[in-house]
Structures are given as C-alpha cells and as structure tokens.
Amino acid sequence: MRLTEMDGKALLRRHGIAVPRSVVLGASDPVPLHLGAEVVLKAQILEGGRGKRGLVRRAAAADIPALRQDMIAITGEVSFLLEEPVQIERELYLALRVNGTTQRIECLFSTDGGVEIEQAAPPARWDLDPEDPFATEVSFAAVAAALPPDLAARVARLVPRLARILREEDLELLELNPLAVTPAGLVACDAKLVRDSAAVARHDALPVSAALEEAALTPLERQARQRGFALVEMPGDVALVSAGAGLGMQLLDLLADHGLRAASFMDNLQGGPADTTEARLEAAFAIAARPEVRAILFYTTLASRPLAERVETLLAFLARNPPPKPLYLGFAAAHAAARGFDAEAARSRLNAAGIAALRDDPLELVRALATDLAA
Amino acid sequence: MMPPFLHAFPRRVVVFNPTGRYAARQVAGMREAGTPMVAGIALGKGGGTLDDLPLLDSLRALEVPADAAILYTPPEGTGDAIRQCAAAGIPTIVAAAEYVPLHDTLRAAQAARAAGCWLVGPNTLGLCVPGQGLLGSVAPSFCMPGRVALLGRSGTLTLTMARLLTAAGIGQRIAIHLGGDGVIGRNPHEYLAGLAEDPGTAAVLYCGEIGGDKEYALAEALAAFPKPVVATVAGRHAPAERQMGHAGALIGHAREGAAAKLDALREAGAHVALTPYDAIDLLKDLLPA
Numbered sequence: 001m002r003l004t005e006m007d008g009k010a011l012l013r014r015h016g017i018a019v020p021r022s023v024v025l026g027a028s029d030p031v032p033l034h035l036g037a038e039v040v041l042k043a044q045i046l047e048g049g050r051g052k053r054g055l056v057r058r059a060a061a062a063d064i065p066a067l068r069q070d071m072i073a074i075t076g077e078v079s080f081l082l083e084e085p086v087q088i089e090r091e092l093y094l095a096l097r098v099n100g101t102t103q104r105i106e107c108l109f110s111t112d113g114g115v116e117i118e119q120a121a122p123p124a125r126w127d128l129d130p131e132d133p134f135a136t137e138v139s140f141a142a143v144a145a146a147l148p149p150d151l152a153a154r155v156a157r158l159v160p161r162l163a164r165i166l167r168e169e170d171l172e173l174l175e176l177n178p179l180a181v182t183p184a185g186l187v188a189c190d191a192k193l194v195r196d197s198a199a200v201a202r203h204d205a206l207p208v209s210a211a212l213e214e215a216a217l218t219p220l221e222r223q224a225r226q227r228g229f230a231l232v233e234m235p236g237d238v239a240l241v242s243a244g245a246g247l248g249m250q251l252l253d254l255l256a257d258h259g260l261r262a263a264s265f266m267d268n269l270q271g272g273p274a275d276t277t278e279a280r281l282e283a284a285f286a287i288a289a290r291p292e293v294r295a296i297l298f299y300t301t302l303a304s305r306p307l308a309e310r311v312e313t314l315l316a317f318l319a320r321n322p323p324p325k326p327l328y329l330g331f332a333a334a335h336a337a338a339r340g341f342d343a344e345a346a347r348s349r350l351n352a353a354g355i356a357a358l359r360d361d362p363l364e365l366v367r368a369l370a371t372d373l374a375a
Numbered sequence: 376m377m378p379p380f381l382h383a384f385p386r387r388v389v390v391f392n393p394t395g396r397y398a399a400r401q402v403a404g405m406r407e408a409g410t411p412m413v414a415g416i417a418l419g420k421g422g423g424t425l426d427d428l429p430l431l432d433s434l435r436a437l438e439v440p441a442d443a444a445i446l447y448t449p450p451e452g453t454g455d456a457i458r459q460c461a462a463a464g465i466p467t468i469v470a471a472a473e474y475v476p477l478h479d480t481l482r483a484a485q486a487a488r489a490a491g492c493w494l495v496g497p498n499t500l501g502l503c504v505p506g507q508g509l510l511g512s513v514a515p516s517f518c519m520p521g522r523v524a525l526l527g528r529s530g531t532l533t534l535t536m537a538r539l540l541t542a543a544g545i546g547q548r549i550a551i552h553l554g555g556d557g558v559i560g561r562n563p564h565e566y567l568a569g570l571a572e573d574p575g576t577a578a579v580l581y582c583g584e585i586g587g588d589k590e591y592a593l594a595e596a597l598a599a600f601p602k603p604v605v606a607t608v609a610g611r612h613a614p615a616e617r618q619m620g621h622a623g624a625l626i627g628h629a630r631e632g633a634a635a636k637l638d639a640l641r642e643a644g645a646h647v648a649l650t651p652y653d654a655i656d657l658l659k660d661l662l663p664a
Contacts, residue, residue: 098477098478098481098557098558100556100557100558100559100562100587100588100589100623101562101587101588101589101591101592103481103484103485103488103558105481166478167478170476170477170478172477172557196476196477196478198450198474198475198476198477199476199477199478199479202476230618230620232614232617232618232619234614243531244529244530244531244532244620245529245531245555245584245619245620245621245624246527246528246529246530246531246532246533246555246582246584246609246620246621247529247531247532247534247535248531248619248620249529249532249584249585249609249610249613249619249620249624250532250535250609250650250651252610252612252613253609253610253611253612253649253650254650255612256611256612257649257650261612262612265613265619265620267619267620267621268473268620270450270473270474274396274397301531301534301535301538303500303512303513303514303517303530303534304400304401304404304512304514332517332534332535332538334514334515334516334517334534335514335515335516336400336403336404336407336512336514336516337514361539361542362535363650363651363652
C-alpha cells in the first residue's frame with residue numbers, strides 16, 4: 001500500500017524524523033497563516049512527477065486558495081499539504097527497502113537528490129542489519145566518499161533509525177527524496193513510503209491513502225476487492241477467469257501468442273472467502289458483455305479442492321446467467337480433487353448442461369478459442 | 376548446501392495447525408502419498424488425534440526430533456512457527472501460508488538460514504518427490520518419477536507444468552513450488568549447488584515470473600552449473616505497474632519484466648522457452664536418452 005506524502009510524513013514525524021512544519025488542507029479549508037507569508041502547496045496524489053504537472057507550488061499564502069483551485073482542476077478533489085518552505089543547502093537521496101533476494105534491508109544513497117533516481121548516477125548500495133550495534137559505522141563507510149565527514153556522519157546516524165522504522169511500520173520501501181541539508185539539520189522534504197499490504201491490519205487505518213488507492217481502481221476492480229478476490233482489468237478481447245497468479249499470467253501469455261488480449265486477470269485476495277468462483281464469473285460476464293470482448297475463458301487447476309463443488313457452482317451460476325459470449329472451459333483436477341467425481345464425470349455433467357468446449361490442456365483450449373474467433 | 380529433502384526424503388514429518396478444513400485435506404493427501412507423518416502441532420488439542428495422527432500442544436512435546444515440518448499456521452503466526460522449527464533444528468521447513476507479513480518472513484528466513492535449515496515458502500504448495508513423498512499439495516497424480524528438477528515461483532503454474540511434463544513422458548526428480556512472495560526461504564539460485572551434485576537430476580526446468588530480481592541471481596549462478604537449465608518467465612504480456620496476484624509479481628522497472636529476465640537468463644546460458652510447451656520440446660532434446 002502506497003502512502004500519500006502527508007501520511008508518510010506524519011508517520012516519520014511520529015518517529016522523530018524531521019519533516020517540514022505543515023498542515024493538511026481540504027478543498028475548501030481556510031488557509032492558515034502561521035506557516036509564514038510564503039508557503040508550499042502540494043496536492044496529495046499517489047503518482048510521481050507532481051512537480052512537472054504543477055501540483056507542487058511555492059507561493060504567497062494569499063495566493064494559495066487560487067492555486068488550490070488550479071490543482072483541483074487537474075486532479076479532482078484531493079487533500080493538500082501546506083508546508084513551511086525549507087532553506088535547502090543541498091539535496092540528497094536516501095532510500096531503504098527490503099531486498100528479497102539478499103534477504104536484507106538494503107540502503108541506497110545518492111548525492112543527486114531531488115530528481116528521479118533512475119535518471120541519476122547509480123546510487124551507493126549497502127545492506128544493513130538494524131540490530132547491528134555498528135550499523136551507523138557501516139552506513140558511514142558507505143557514504144563517506146561522497147560527503148564531507150560531518151555530513152556523512154549525520155546521514156549515517158539517520159540510516160539505522162530509518163531501518164528500525166521500516167521494520168516497525170511494516171514498510172517495503174522508505175524513500176526520502178529530497179533529503180534536504182538545511183541549517184537546522186537533515187529534513188525529509190518528500191517521502192515515498194510503501195507498506196506491506198499483508199501487514200496493513202496491524203496498523204492504524206490511513207483513510208486518505210486508502211481512498212486514493214481505491215480511486216485508482218475501476219468500478220469492477222473495486223467490487224472484486226469487496227467480494228474477496230483481486231481483479232486487474234486490461235484492454236482486451238477475452239474475459240479471463242483465472243485462479244493462481246502464475247497460471248493466470250501463463251493464460252494471458254498464451255492468449256497473446258494467439259493474437260488475443262486478456263481483458264481481465266484474477267487471483268485470490270487476503271481475507272477473501274475460500275471460494276469466489278461465482279463472484280469471478282459475475283465479473284467476467286460483466287466484462288464479456290462489452291462489445292469489444294468476444295469470448296470468455298475459464299481455466300483452473302485443482303490440486304485438492306473438490307472438482308465436484310467447482311462444477312456444481314459453475315452449473316448453478318450458468319443456469320441463472322447465460323454467458324453473454326461463447327464460454328471456453330478447462331479443468332485439470334488432481335487425484336485428490338477428483339475423488340468420487342473425476343474429469344469424465346465433470347465432462348458428462350457439463351455436456352448434459354450444453355457446455356461442449358471443455359479441455360484439460362490450456363494450450364488446446366486457447367487454440368480452440370482462437371480458431372473459433374478467427375473463423 | 377544440498378536441500379535436505381534431495382539428500383533423502385524426510386522420515387519424521389510434523390505438521391503445524393493440521394486441523395483446519397484446508398490443512399486437514401492436505402494432511403490426508405500427504406499421508407495417502409506415503410509421507411511419514413509423526414504428529415500434528417495444534418495448541419489446545421494436545422492428546423487428541425486427527426485421523427489417527429497424534430496431536431500435541433507444542434513442538435516441545437515431541438519426544439523424537441522431526442526432520443521436516445509443514446506449517447499450515449495462519450499468516451500472522453507463520454514467522455514464529457518457522458523460528459520455532461529453526462530453533463529445534465528441523466532441517467526442512469515448508470510454510471504454506473500466503474499473506475505472511477514481509478518483515479516476519481525476513482526475520483524468520485534469516486533465523487532458518489542461520490540455523491542451517493532449508494525453508495520453502497511462505498506462500499507455497501510445497502514439494503513432491505515423485506515416488507518418494509509429498510510435503511504440501513503438489514499433486515502426486517500430476518507427477519511421475521524422472522530426472523527433471525522442476526522449480527516454480529507460482530503454485531498453479533508448478534502444478535500445470537508438472538502435469539504437462541508427465542503427459543509428455545518427462546518425469547521429475549522433484550517438483551517444487553519455491554513460494555510466490557518477495558522474500559522466500561531459499562531463492563532459486565540456491566537450489567543449483569545441490570542439484571549439481573544430485574545424481575538423480577539431469578536437467579532443471581525453472582518457471583519464473585515477473586517482479587523482483589531473483590532471476591538475475593539465478594542467471595549469475597548458471598555459469599557454475601554443469602547441467603542444462605530450461606527457463607520460462609510467466610507474465611510476458613502483463614501490464615506494468617499492476618500487481619498480478621502474488622505480492623512479488625509487479626513490474627516496477629523494465630528490469631522486472633519478463634523480456635529483460637529472459638534475456639539475462641539466455642545470455643547466462645539457459646535454454647529459454649516462451650511457453651511450457653516450448654520448454655517440453657527443449658527438454659526432450661536436452662535429456663539424455
């Protein structure tokens with residue numbers, strides 16, 4: 001879960017990390033005057049590149065209401081952060097993240113702060129153990145070549161504190177860009193924090209960040225979340241009902257290899273019910289009702305979940321909801337899933353209900369679909 | 376280091392939290408496949424049984440040490456359960472749960488590694504050594520004994536791949552779902568050293584996916600690996616910046632996309648296949664008669 005700048009900075013402030021003095025403004029809140037005659041207005045959206053879009057502006061406090069209206073014209077109604085300007089002597093880049101391959105907390109540092117890091121020289125990288133009593137010294141060694149000793153020491157002292165925040169706050173990424181060198185010390189002028197979605201329930205809710213994340217979803221994607229599965233909609237011509245990330249992506253690839261594009265991808269979602277077949281079919285049928293979508297592809301591999309249950313769910317659903325486009329069905333059921341009701345039983349049960357296109361090989365199924373659509 | 380289950384299939388397996396509906400089904404499947412299970416760890420149910428499997432309140436109550444543990448512990452308890460197993464020195468630990476918090480896994484994976492244990496998962500269907508046994512739910516009926524080591528990042532794709540290999544007459548030395556999370560116990564490249572030494576392995580089939588950089592570490596390790604490796608990466612047509620199911624399956628940079636990963640693997644000497652079917656064709660050519 002990506003945190004807005006205001007949620008990220010509030011979190012950092014709570015942990016004693018210096019951030020600019022600020023207030024959060026709604027679309028029509030009065031502009032406070034205690035931050036000074038000149039202030040910085042920042043629209044709170046999750047996408048990067050706000051500066052280029054005119055969504056971060058320094059201006060006289062008196063001009064803020066008009067500026068805010070200009071920004072609302074670009075973003076729609078969002079929250080705003082109004083900050084006291086910071087006297088910046090130098091801009092640095094500092095990020096910490098979990099590196100899954102090395103299984104370490106990895107730090108990245110660059111003296112080219114304030115720009116997109118991909119466009120700068122490769123950053124210095126080092127691994128950090130927050131429990132290491134010499135973590136500060138390890139970080140000092142990593143940044144010492146790029147900074148004067150006193151500044152290198154200040155950065156090095158900050159890094160283990162951030163590493164502990166990363167862990168305590170269940171963050172995947174904590175990026176400060178720029179981390180400003182000011183007469184008063186190091187100040188995090190912008191902050192990108194990403195919280196591990198598996199750990200969101202351990203922490204206080206962040207309504208603004210959550211609302212923005214939800215706003216980025218399509219209505220069907222939002223509905224899918226509420227019903228306990230993950231849906232990704234894409235421009236495409238085949239509504240795909242998938243289960244399992246790898247197999248879903250494989251089906252998407254096989255469709256593309258046959259000149260077809262999946263209009264959907266589905267997988268389980270944390271906290272969802274054990275079986276969301278009906279909800280997935282509903283979403284797929286809604287997508288399939290669109291004129292550009294030409295077929296529905298349903299394929300699933302069952303290791304141990306009973307095949308009989310899946311087939312009965314499917315038949316009950318189809319009895320109530322005729323598919324808006326031709327439906328291509330495939331199952332592969334392992335021995336444990338097919339106990340007492342094997343693939344042959346499934347086939348005859350589905351055939352009796354008038355469903356003929358049934359394959360256990362995903363490629364054959366996609367080929368059959370592609371051949372029919374090309375005809 | 377040789378993954379312990381490659382050296383010899385475990386003979387004393389404990390299962391954590393075996394009594395839930397999903398777990399009980401997996402336990403029945405494992406016992407049917409011949410996996411030697413000695414006890415279930417289920418707090419509050421100690422002294423009882425699950426289909427004749429004795430239940431204990433704690434791992435501490437186990438009198439003779441286990442040589443493998445499979446965990447159906449819910450995500451919030453998985454990190455602790457792994458660390459218990461590591462502290463007990465259980466050589467093979469398979470953690471099934473999806474949605475284990477990242478930092479819990481990080482700490483637990485480090486503990487397992489430090490204790491010399493081999494952790495598979497979290498977010499795994501486990502592994503099947505065809506003809507020998509099953510830890511998890513990689514369906515034995517999809518597998519058959521043979522000489523290809525199948526390593527997959529996705530559970531459903533590992534199952535599908537095992538089934539397609541078997542249908543094509545290509546048996547497996549092992550079919551293992553490494554885990555779909557960003558942090559998993561052992562990364563793909565760490566399996567290579569053991570597979571190089573394993574006389575039963577003639578070739579490796581690696582099924583990767585988009586997101587993260589595990590395939591680059593694998594590519595680096597290929598230079599020292601003496602056997603043929605066939606590699607696929609699912610998500611060749613996945614959109615960028617969208618999470619495709621797994622916590623790790625998100626293309627944030629071009630480097631995390633399938634094309635870049637396949638290029639790196641190809642340059643490192645892997646036989647790259649776009650689809651499972653291409654992989655099977657390649658394996659047919661590569662496997663010794």
